[in-house]
Amino acid sequence: MLVLLTGCGSQETTKKPVIYLYPKSQQTVSVKLAYRGKLTCTYPEYNDGWKVKAQPDGTLTNISDNREYSYLYWEGVSNNKWDMSKGFVIKGNETEKFLQEELKYLGLTPKEYNEFIVYWLPLMKDNNYNLITFAGKEYEDLAKLNISPKPDSMLRIMMVFKPLDKSIDVKKQELRPFIRKGFTVVEWGGTEIK
Template identity: 55%
Template structure:
């Protein structure tokens, strides 16, 4: 290969690798609605990115009737759901300036404790762990950081009527072969009051 062409291709690859042209995919964000009484609710996700999957189908938002126990009913048919689901490519880079380094076999216990503190109930916590644990438990270590405004600013929730409590748990993580030192992340407990909305999801960063 001509040396000039080879040098050009090498520089191009380096340039593209530094441009974040491959945004992270947020996997399985699910949204639960718990109004204090049966309520018609309009939910929109203002996504800085692209949806790849939604269920039920996202038609410029979701319009549902929500029950206090979390059961959701579609307005245009008799279908019922327990959550709203989406996946998508989001234009953000996970922040690992603070977080936790957890041995793979200790991931289950770690998630149980942290998700409880963050305000997830038994069902939400169980579903989170059932989904993510198979990807994490066999790794030597997992670097885990829960994203705040870094994520929510790129996937804003617009809900009407406005909820009293919103809990959003977006876990960014990546497998490690060896342990590393990181500043511990400070996590605040959340008390559920009134009309409560819960969302959880994750991003594996590679």
């Protein structure tokens, strides 16, 4: 069985990246996204960037509509080819436990990793296996964030997964835990390779 360990060929959707902002005190924050692709949905509306009043608990008030939001959301399509030569092959019915453990290890809070799992688990749990990679610099180059004032710490988790019929051997990806300090930005999202 041949499994390509790069994903793409056609356009892939970067699904539900959400951006949480946690300043040390209430602060007006500007967020700009330079995405090598086409944005298909944003909430609140992106326009030429987001400008929000951010609270230490992560609550955001969008300056343009004066409404409250839990996070900034975007989706887009790109022709990026994901490197999946390192990662994890997880049985579909073990995906929930894997995500709980790894997302916690990577630095997400229970609220953050629960929101991630609620979105992604229905797309993964019934697969025989999932090849899962957490993209790092590759994702940061695809979707650059410019945040002002500059955060003290930033965690960006982009899970790329491919459903598999059978298990394959893949080199285990080394993950590093994240330490929050000062004004912290957290982003998570994912892409399914079909």
